[in-house]
Amino acid sequence: MAAKSKEDRPGYSITEVEDMTGITAHTIRYYDKCGFFPNLGRDSRGRRFFTDSDLQQLTLIEALRYSGLSIEGIGYFVRMQLRGRDGVKQLMRVLSEQKLSLDLKMREIEECQGALEAYASEIAQKAEISQV
Template sequence: MNDTIKDVSERLGIPASTIRYYEKKGLLPNIRRTKGGMRQFDEETIEWLKLIECLKKTGLSLAQIREFMDMSTQGDATIPQRLALFQRQREAIREEIRQLEEILHLVDYKCWYYETAQNEGTLQLLAQRSDEDFPQEYQEVRRWLRGSDGEHSS
C-alpha cells in the first residue's frame, strides 16, 4: 500500500506540513517518491510516523527521536541503548502520572468542596468545620492546603 501525504495526514491526524518537516529533519529517510516527485508512504513509514508522535508525547525532543531513529538503523548493536531510552521514558511517564494523580485528588477535593457549599448555600459552614469533619479521603489535602501539613503526598 502506498498512500499520499494527504491520505496519511488524514488517516493519522498529523498535518501534512508536520510530516514534511519530519522528513526534512531526517526522521523519515526512506520515503519513496513517484516519478513526479510525490511522496509515497508505505506501512513501515506510517508505523514510524505513529512512533514519532508517541515519542513526542512522552516528552522526547525531535533531536532525541532522531537519535533513536539513527540507533534503529544500526541494528542489534544498539538494542541496549534503545532499551535504556524507553526505560527512562517509562520512569518519566510514571512520575508525570504520579504528579497528575496528586493534582486530580486536589481537583476532586475542590469539586466536593464546592458541591457541598452549593448544597448548603454557603461556604461559611465548611470553613467552620474541623479537618476531622471532612471526608477521610480529603482530610490530608485540606490540611495541606491550609498549611497544617508540611508536605502534600496524597
C-alpha cells in the same frame, strides 16, 4: 490520462497519511526533513509516499514526542534504529527512560485530578450549606 489506482501506487500519499492519522501534513513534512523516515520513498514526481512501515514509524515518533522526547532525542533514536542490532541497547534505554517519564506524568496528573475532585466536592458542600 487516467489517474493511477491505489493498487498502482507504491504507498500512501501525505494527504492519505494525514487523513488516516490526524497528524498534519506540515508536521509530517517536518519530521521527514528531520530525517525521521530514512527509507521514505518518492514517486517519479518527487512526491513522498508512505508504506505501512513508515506509518508505524510515524506512530512511534508521535509517541516519543508526546512522552517528552526532544526532536534531537528522536533524531538520536532514529540513528540507533539504523544501526540495527548494534543500536538495540540504546533504543531500549531511550524507551525505558520515556516510559519512566510517562509514569511520572501519570502520577502528577492523578494528583492534580484528585486535587480538583477534592475542590469540586468542597464547593458542592458549601453550595448545599448556603441553600439550607
